[in-house]
Amino acid sequence: MGNVIKYLNRIVAASLAVVTISLPAWAEDNRLDALFAQLSAAEPAEARRIAAEIELEWSRSGSAAMDLLLRRGEDAIEAGDLAMAIEHLSAAIDHAPDFAEAWHLRSVAFFQQERYGLALHDIEQALAREPRHFNAMFGLGVLMDRLGEPALAREALLRAHAIHPHHKDVSETLERVSRKLGGADL
Known part of the structure; x- marks a missing residue:
């Protein structure tokens, strides 16, 4: 016993x-x-505040080192040093593969380099980890539009809009893509 x-x-x-x-x-x-x-x-002003809180949560991996790599990657994107951004974000992904925001930001860097296949892969990875990632969904819509797939772009943008109805970039891009397709504006 x-x-x-x-x-x-x-x-x-x-x-x-x-x-x-x-x-x-x-x-x-x-x-x-x-x-x-x-x-x-939420109303528009409140939605912006809430979205900022969500984005802040997304930027926290649970590891100070990975969070630092994310910030360095984001800073490098803003500075236009896409190769350095990809390096930092790839390191974050290697060490924290479930860090959706690192995947999302690396997709942004790849998109800006016009490496659309890699951008699409990283968007897919970000959305697999956080299906409500309205910025990644917006990125998917922009990418599909760039690739000449307005129907797929509209679908992604509608999903982003359903999650974050007051995302200005989503709304504007959705209206533009809907006009291309001959659909009604929002």
Whole structure:
């Protein structure tokens, strides 16, 4: 009986460790769920604030080193140093393959280099990890439009619009693409 109790104690201790480690991820998922619920019903000014909070959550990998690589990649994109951006973001992806925002930003760098196949792959990876990533969905719409696929572009933009109805770039691009297709404006 003593061995059974020792064994059960180990199981309970291991279970508590797993639950304790999982709580931050669970809390983050719940926070994102709440923010997305608010986003879809928010007025434009409030939607911008909520979207910024969501984007801030997306920029947090759980590792200070990966977050630093993401910031360096983002800074390099803004500076126009796309090769350096891809290097930083690839390092973040190598070490944290579930970091959707790193995939998204690397897709932006690839898109700006006109490496559309690689951009599409990274958008797919970002959306596989965070299907509500309205910026990646917007990027998919822009990419499909660039590739001469306005119907696919419109579909992606409609999905982004459903998630974030007040995303100015999504709305403007959706109107433009819809006009190409002869559809009604939003």
